[in-house]
Amino acid sequence: MTTEPHVEPRIEVHPDAAALATAVAGELLSRLADAQAGGTLPHIALTGGTIAEDIHREIARLSPDSDVDWSRVALWWGDERFVAPDSPDRNAGQARAAFIDAVGVDRAHVHEMPSTADAADVDAGAAAYEAELRAHGSGEFEIVMLGIGPDGHIASLFPGFPQLDADGIAVGVTGSPKPPPERVSLTFPALRRARSVWFLVSGSGKAQAVAAALGGAELHDIPAAGVTGREETIWFLDREAASSL
Numbered sequence: 725m726t727t728e729p730h731v732e733p734r735i736e737v738h739p740d741a742a743a744l745a746t747a748v749a750g751e752l753l754s755r756l757a758d759a760q761a762g763g764t765l766p767h768i769a770l771t772g773g774t775i776a777e778d779i780h781r782e783i784a785r786l787s788p789d790s791d792v793d794w795s796r797v798a799l800w801w802g803d804e805r806f807v808a809p810d811s812p813d814r815n816a817g818q819a820r821a822a823f824i825d826a827v828g829v830d831r832a833h834v835h836e837m838p839s840t841a842d843a844a845d846v847d848a849g850a851a852a853y854e855a856e857l858r859a860h861g862s863g864e865f866e867i868v869m870l871g872i873g874p875d876g877h878i879a880s881l882f883p884g885f886p887q888l889d890a891d892g893i894a895v896g897v898t899g900s901p902k903p904p905p906e907r908v909s910l911t912f913p914a915l916r917r918a919r920s921v922w923f924l925v926s927g928s929g930k931a932q933a934v935a936a937a938l939g940g941a942e943l944h945d946i947p948a949a950g951v952t953g954r955e956e957t958i959w960f961l962d963r964e965a966a967s968s969l
């Protein structure tokens with residue numbers, strides 16, 4: 725019998741969303757610089773969502789004072805909306821506008837999930853992303869960042885949906901309860917391969933989901949309860965998101 729290592733999560737509570745965004749951006753820049761100093765080209769997975777956008781802007785602001793060489797960072801996504809490439813709903817488009825274009829990441833290292841221009845449907849999009857990840861070591865991410873929804877969803881893994889039991893690397897989603905309905909998501913097994921998993925949560929609307937996830941909810945009810953990093957799991961919260969703990 726194999727025993728999974730149990731990684732006790734660390735919880736960091738910041739006064740508000742702005743402080744949370746500054747703290748996460750600073751921590752990310754320092755982790756990336758450390759990994760590069762150790763000879764690694766770090767692969768990280770980004771998330772979409774409101775707090776992620778604040779964090780991305782803080783990365784752009786703080787980056788010039790960091791030692792990160794952005795030509796040696798690889799960017800992936802935990803999930804993406806399956807829409808046109810220039811749709812404002814694209815998580816990748818938001819990240820490009822907020823920091824990727826500003827800091828100058830090497831385009832060859834920006835691994836966006838397929839859009840409707842790249843794949844016939846969500847399943848083909850998921851298969852293509854899975855192949856891309858396999859070509860780069862199957863996604864042994866240094867850090868996976870995850871926003872969470874008020875319903876406890878992470879990436880595009882929604883409560884009660886069949887994708888929660890998928891065992892590949894990426895999976896297509898249709899009928900998402902949160903628009904847009906068609907998406908591509910990494911699976912639980914893929915997310916759990918990360919060395920570090922960072923949950924990024926702001927606002928009172930997420931407080932119940934945070935408390936349930938940390939309180940040991942079942943992952944089919946609260947998907948955020950289903951992911952830990954191999955070496956580390958950190959919940960970056962603001963005071964409102966932590967208010968039900």
Ligand SMILES: O=C1O[C@H](COP(=O)(O)O)[C@@H](O)[C@H](O)[C@H]1O
Nearest residue numbers: 771772773774775871872873879
């Ligand atoms: O749809 C999504 O929602 C979550 C959370 O977004 P938020 O706006 O409530 O912060 C996000 O993590 C995920 O990447 C995204 O596709």
